[in-house]
Structures are given as structure tokens and as C-alpha cells.
Amino acid sequence: MASKHEVHASNTREAFANFFKGIGEYFSDFGKAITKGDIGVKLSTIFMGAGYFARKKYIVGILATLFEALFVVMCIFYAAPNLAKFGTLGTTVRSTQFDPVTMQNTVIKGDNSFLILLNSVIALFLIFVFILLWIHNIKRAYELQQDSEKGMHINTFVEDVKSLVNGRFNITLLTLPTIGVILMNVIPILILIAIAFTNYDQQHMPPSALFTWVGITNFKNILSLSNNSAFGYAFFKVLGWTLVWAFFSTFTCFLGGIVMAKLITYRKVKFPKFWRTLFVVTIAVPQFVTLLLVRYFFGDTGIVNSICSSIGVTDFLKTIGLVKSHLTYIPFLTSPGWSKFMIVMINIWVGVPYQMLVATGVLINIPESQVESAKLDGANAWQIFWHVTMPYVMFVEGPTLITDFVRNINNFNVIYLLTQDTFVTTNQQLANANAKEVDLLVTWLFRLTNDYYNYKMASVIGIIVFIICAVFSLIAFSKFLSGGREESYQ
């Protein structure tokens, strides 16, 4: 085991070293291109097409210069006006004057902090991309210079275009998804990160009001444990429950799934297909329908409570102290302790069928030889389960387990649908931060943005959730997907 860890650690170190070495090489190549390049290469630092012209690649040269011109136009008409206001996020507030005679408003257009932020981030991103392409262009020009010095063939424009559908088809294929990822993921994430450092909330809502940079104040508020910060108190409470929930929900479903699968594949069980189908049918019912129904079953005046009180369960729980004596019902989804327990239980109900399906697949594929040899060695069913079945299942399902854990940190549906509008916190400090005992970071985040327009705090929580998920995902990937894993299961 020890050596395995060392290998693992050295792999990580190597990866980091390679990463920085790569960056170093990137810039040293660039320096070499500029110092050793001929006049064409040197000129291409100013006119991007110069290096191509020097190699008689006129069309590419014109395209590169046009691209550069387009960038300059973008800078002047889009980037500059927005970036000029980026430091303050706007100073003019919109004002209107109504003229009762014409029945029209005279409007003095104000700054829209959000649009300034959005456009600035896009502009900065474009500038960053341009710099990368600019460096690449100079290196390319130097490569061409070297090629022509060596007397190698230099592609014509037509040959360049043809290579995009043949040899370098991967570049063509990846262009569209890359643009999509940038528009859908990268830019919004950058905006989200930026908002965490502003005072964007209900009192500072564009387009009628401005918001501005406040540094790390928001992070200080949420991470401070002092009593005067309800947010700090609530954050650690909510974080604690989020992790507890993620742990229990992941492992209960996982183990439950394996046990179910094991039972169904057990030789003495009649009609295994029937049972399996029965469980799979529960998947076909949309989760939110199940949850909303279950929520009414377990409500304070719901059917489960009336059954429990008529058969005496409620009174029994009162005598043993699990239900407070003043209540006439079991607070399944209204007291913190009971709700947390019920949420995990109900999650088992809706989550186990999926895990059972996965586990069935894995169990069917357990090498029969191993089970047979264990039997020959005198192992009983229990020992076989723990020493043969479980290691095999863990080996196959390990990575899924970690990703499930990360997904459960963000498991919005179960918590929100079961407790929204019915669960009232009796913890006044939590209430002061608009949080509840059963909130996950993500449901708290939702309430802050949706009901209280507290975008800045929501962004801070979003970033923290992202960091937590990233850490767990990194562990998952380095632990379970590192190289040489195929040989490790014997």
C-alpha cells in the first residue's frame, strides 16, 4: 500500500512539474521566435500577416491581418468603452422625467453595472484569446521561416484548408463544441466569480441602481464565526449538514442497491425478473411526483400520521421521548431531527432502484472462478460477500461512488421538494440568515437568489460549493482513474 501511495504522489508531482515546464517552454519558444526570426517574423508582431507574406502565403496573410483589424475595431468600439467603466462598474444612475403633456418620459440613460461587468468579462476574454493567437501566430511565422530555410514544402492556402478536413480534422471537429463550452460554461462562471466580489443585491439591482466592487467583504461575512454574523453561523451549520447528507445519501443508496441486487440474484428467489421490473418501474415515475406525494403522506396531518396515532405509534414515541410531549403528531418533516432522518430514508426509497440496476450488472459479471475457489477454501456466504463480492463491486463502482457523493452535495430536488413551505426552522439565528436546518448549500443558495435577490452571497456560496465539489472530484479522479489501475484488481 505504502509504495502505491508514493507512486501516486510522485505522479501528481510529475504532473505539476510537467505543467510548469510546459508553460516555460511555451514562452521560451516565443522568445526564440522573436529573437531569431527574420524581418517577416519580427514584423508579424505588429502586422499579423507579415510572416505569411514573407513566405508568399498571401491569402493566409490577408486573413490574419483582417483578423487583427477586426480585433482592433472590437477593442475601440466594444472593449474600451466597457473596460473604462470596469473599475467602478458605472457611475451614472438612470433618471427619467415624465412630461404630462406628451405623456412620454425623458430618459437620461444610466450605466448598467451588470452589462458593464458582462461585456468587460467578454472583452477581457477576447483580449486573452487574441494574445494567445498572436503568440501562436509569431511562432507559426518562425516555423514557416525554418521550414523554408530547410527547403521544405510550404502549404498553399488550398492545401491548408484541405488539411482541416483530413489530417487536422480534429481541430475542425472541436471548434464548435469549444465555442459552446466557452459561451455556456466559461463566461458564466467568470461572471459568477466576479459577482462574489461585488455588492450585487436587492439594494443594488440594475438597471435602475448600480453595484460596485467590495473586495473580499462577502467572503469575510460568510466565513466569520462571530455571533454578529448570522451568515457565518448559518454557513457552517448548513455546510455540516450538506456533508453529512451527502455521505449518508450516497452510502445508504449504494449499500441498499447492492443488497437488493444480491437478494434478487440469489438463487432461491423466485421470479427475479418480476422483482427487478417492479423496482425499475419506480424509476419511470418522475422523482418530483414521488417526492411531492410522499411529502403529503408524511405531513403533520398526513395519512402516515393518522395511521400512527390510531395504532398508538405516536404515543409510544412520546413515551420514549422521540416526539415532544406537546405534539399530537409525529413531526416527520417539520422538526429538524425527524426531517433529516426522513429525508435520508425517503432518498433511499427513490435512490435504491438506480443503484440496484447498476449493482445487478456488476454482480452478474463477477468472475465465477473466484467465487468457486473461495467456496473450495471453505468461505461461507458472508465471507464471500465481504471478501470477494464487495472488493469487486468497489473496484468497478468506486469512481461512481465519489461522483454520486459530489452530486448529492448538490442534490436540490429531494431536500427542496420535501421541505419547502412546510419546514419552519425554530433556530432564530438560522432564520436571520434565511436558512433552515435541512438546507443544503444549494437550496440555501436558491432561496437567497430567488426570494431575496442576494446575488453576491449566492455567488460566494456558489464558489464554495464549486471548490468543495472540485476537491472531491479531483480526489476521485486521481484515486480511481490514475494509470495502471487495470492491473490492480486481482
Place this chain on the structure above:
Amino acid sequence: MKMRKFVALAAVASLLIGALAGCSGTADEGNGGSAASDDAIANLIANTSGTVSLTVWASEEDQAYTQGLIDEFIAQYPDVSFDIQLGSESESTCKDTVLTDIEAAADVFAFADDQINALVDAGALQPISAFYTYDVAAENAGGAVDAATVNGQLYAYPMTADNGYFMFYDSSVFTADDVQSLDSMVAAAQAAGTKIAMDLSNGWYLYSFFAGAGLELNLNDDGVTNTCTWNAAGGTDVAQAIMDYVATGVVVNMTDDEQATALANGEVSACVNGTWRAETAENAWGANYAAAKLPTYNLAGTQTQMSSFSGCKLVGVNAYSDQIGWSMLLAEYLTNEAAQVGRFNARGLGPSNIAAASSPDVQANPAIAALAAQADYATPQRVGGNYWAPAQTLGEILSSGNPDGIDLQTLLDTAVEGIEAPVA
């Protein structure tokens, strides 16, 4: 600088064009507006070229009636081509949708008056500084106009004045004298073996006890944070009174939904609720259905009248609308006397218009009469967002009998701390 000059020029130009067009434009016969406002409408018609596209948001239940009004409105101006789209948006959640993207929100929208501060704060509402077809401030009840006013400026057109709460009761259980005091109601309900329901773990209803005792809850000038004196002298008496009533087992904490079920199956014979439950109550109690103002309650030995939040539904004009003039005219049309009378007849909603409210039909409606009686003790709802969660928790703790035995003063201090908290 350049921009401002341009705007100034455009303003002057539009004034000129307006004046010129006003001379040649055909005068419209407004419904009783002054000569000046008729001129303004005539100008507007003359200045309007192309299609006037407007979006209106009204609640799901109000769609059919509102569509009828819109059609009548369009018919009033045959020279103008309109494209008015009616969308469905609940008055109670209108603010959320509008604030998400003000520029994409409807030109004219209906909302509950508790949202007016947030909407004004976000600059979403066009200030109503002129009236064209009727005098909004004079024709509506004072309370409704107050509810539509922020810092002395009218921001919306009152549409209904029935968004408050009062007491529904079963007159076979309670006499009209019983419902004057919560104590006698409790006695009568005990005798009959039924319950009195109220949504105590809800800041909206919880307010009635504290405000009745003269404790204050106000919105600060910033329009977002609150000032609250519930933890001042006498506050603990109010908290104790609520706990005492819950301890009788007769006054029960039920949400609106739970009350609907409990009314139907006969569990409760009285409930504190609003006009939207009138139908449920009437179905449950039939001829014994009755309503009254809220009763007095026993505050440390003194009978004290319960207060309440009054509420109106308002129609606002989006400050970012391209068609401010037409939007204002349409909003006026949707809220004028005729529209309010029609709305009462069609949907049973209590009018804010004084003339409409004084009609015998409206007066004969028990729920609306009760609401009118409660109006003397009601205040418009002026609270910031941080009120609700702490008040909800306070109500939950009190209505469950303070199970952890927290000192009442501490309980109130913590609640007030949350209510008064700055918007973090």
C-alpha cells in the same frame, strides 16, 4: 455630454411635434377628463404611428375579465392600431418575475401592494404624476391610495382593496357577541368541541397580535430594512398571550392550505383568513357562514383589539416601457370605477373605488363588510424582506408552546435582531 445634448434636443423636438400635431389632431372624447388631459390624449393619438405593442400581466383567475377590458379599451381608440398581449402572472409573485428582468417585464402589471417598495426601489414603477381619465387619488379609498404611495409619490393604480384578513366563523357555534372577543370565542369553541385556526407561523398573521398591542414594525427610508419594537416593554406579554391561547388547544396553528382541508371536514369553526377562502368557508358552513372583524384578545388582563395588515391589489406601469402614455391610459382603464364594479360582479373582489365600494351589492357581501370593519384597525403592509423568516420562526416557536423554554425576552430580542438586520 453628447448623449445628454441629444436627449435634450429630442425632448424639444418631440414637444414641438406634439404641439403641432395637437393643433391638427382630432380631439378624442375622453370619459370625463379635463380639457388639458383630453388634449394630451389627442396629442398622444396624433403622435402614435404604427402599432402600439403592449404586454399586460394579470393573475390566472383574472384573465377572462381583463381580456374583456382590454378589448373595450382598444375599441375606444379606433384610430390607433394596438397589439395588446395578455400574460398570466400571479399578483403575489409579480415582483419576483418583474425584478428578474425589468426590461423584459410587461408594460402594465397587477401586483399585491406589499411588493410596491421593492418595485419602487428597483426603479420598476413609473411614477403616476398625472391622471387622464379619472382622478385616481380622489376616487379611491384613502387606505388604498396610501398603499399605492411611496414617499409621497403615487406609483400605482389601486385595483382592489380586499387583500387583508379578518375572522370567518360558523354562526351556529359563535354568536355575533362571541366574535367580539377571542376569549369568548375560545369558550364557545370549547363548548362545541371545535377549533379556531390561524396561521401563526406566518409573519403576515402574527403581526396582528403585536401591532394590536401598539408595538411597531416599520420599513425604513431605504425601502429594504425594518425597524421593529416587538422586544420593547409589553412585547413578552404579547408572546405570552399567544402561547396561552395555543395552550387552550382551541386556537390552532394551521397554514392556509391546512385550513382549507380543516374547514371542509368540519374540524374548525372559525379561522383568520382572507377573501380568497370565502368560498371554502361558505361551502363548509352554508347558511351559517359569517365573517367579522378580528376580535379583541387578552393582553395581560386588558382586552386589546387585534390589528392586521390591510392589502390592495394595484396596477403598475413599467418605467422601462416604450409606450408610457398608452400604458398609463390602459392602467387607468383597468382600474376605473366601471372596471372595479365589473370585477366585483365577475369575481367577487372588493373594490378600492369609493363609489364602487358603496354599492349595495358590495355592502351585502359578508367578507367584504368584515374587511371594511377591520379597516379601522389595519395598516398597510410596509415591511422589508428580512421580516418574514425571523417572524415565521418566532410564530412557530410560540405556537408550539416554546418547547425549549427560551426566555421570552431573549426570543423577541433575537427575532428583532433578524428583522432589523441589514440586507447582507
